[in-house]
Amino acid sequence: MSGSSYAGTLGLYQPGGSLLHRAPAGAKLAGLAVAAVGVLRITTVPTLALAFAATLLAAGLARIPWRVGLAQLRPVLWFAVPLLAFQWVTAGPHRAVLVVGQLLLMVTLAALVTLTTRVSAMLDTFEACLRPLRRVGVSPARVALVLALTVRCVPLVAQTFAETREAQRARGLERSPAALVVPLVIRLLKRADAIGEALAARGVDDDPDDPDAGPGQAGGGSARVR
Template identity: 50%
Template sequence: MNGLTGAYVPGSSALHRLPPGAKLLGLAVACTGLLLLPTPAALAGAAAVVALLYALSRVGWAAAWAQVRPVRWFAVALFAVQLAFSGPEGAVTATLRVVLAVALAGLVTLTTRTSDLMACLERRLAVARVVGLDPFRVSLLLSLTLRSVPVVAGLAVRVREAQRARGVERSVRAFAVPLVVGALRHADALGEALSARGLDDAD
């Protein structure tokens, strides 16, 4: 499954060895902490910590950049909107929060196998059986959702770059149609892969 949907980078760092549950809990706590940091200076300190975590994980800076690259244009747009309504400090604060949250989530996916993440979620979701839900399928859905976000975001970046090369960057249709088609192709490929592994809805 990792080869299809995950960004996992094999390694033996302390972050790789942490249990998936601890990493998910740490991610939740860290993202909550980002919301509580009030100034760009405080968030700059948080950015230094995130950079240190990436360095300790030894996943490589190319992999690290791949996690935040898809949201760079969203970050620019967010900064512009916040600059107009909240001023420079508010714009920097809001943008840093989003970028750092994405980077932290990416670090979890880079250092955690999809199978381990699913197993952790399945254990935590065992209570779902009470209402007739299959914890495995719910964990699979959550894992695939997490893994598909950067795929679709990366697709959006490629479509935008192709638009710019053709000189039609202002055309909504030229952006939306290839993006939807690409996303549907990704979904079809993913569905076929899951079916081949016996994970379709036939059972």
């Protein structure tokens, strides 16, 4: 797969005209932080269920396809299921459902934000927040790009894991850890290299805060990841 096709997987933004889509990226990220604190303070399963229902309603109003939303949770299930079993045995069913439910709810909320927010908008928000650090030699644009790519590359890693897992099953090697880990690492390294080449081709490898950078070299607006 070419570098450009890999670059196309950097974002999972789902275009739309909903209120959530139109909300500023900074407001959504701040709301996500507040919501995460609220989720951790939930102490009953009915309250957790109501929070889930409200989140799913928001996703429905934003017209997020259910298959896309479910894909965001599928990779977490590999961790959630063993966690549920462990909590069930050590702390009881109520605590187990509460802990795993909080985890899945926070992942769902984060996915809702990323699915309705362009990477460029996130990048601008991060850069604005980090601008005061320029006085101590930190490049806000470069740090913001790293943060934005981190947010967007999580689904890419999950997708790569799913593809490798399917290939492992197709070869009948479900019980071989090496048949999963080795191809997974190789695929991730290849995709990371392709993404790096795509970003470098767009001038992101140059210092966006360098006043001596020529036109098209700075990683500013022309190098936004969308």
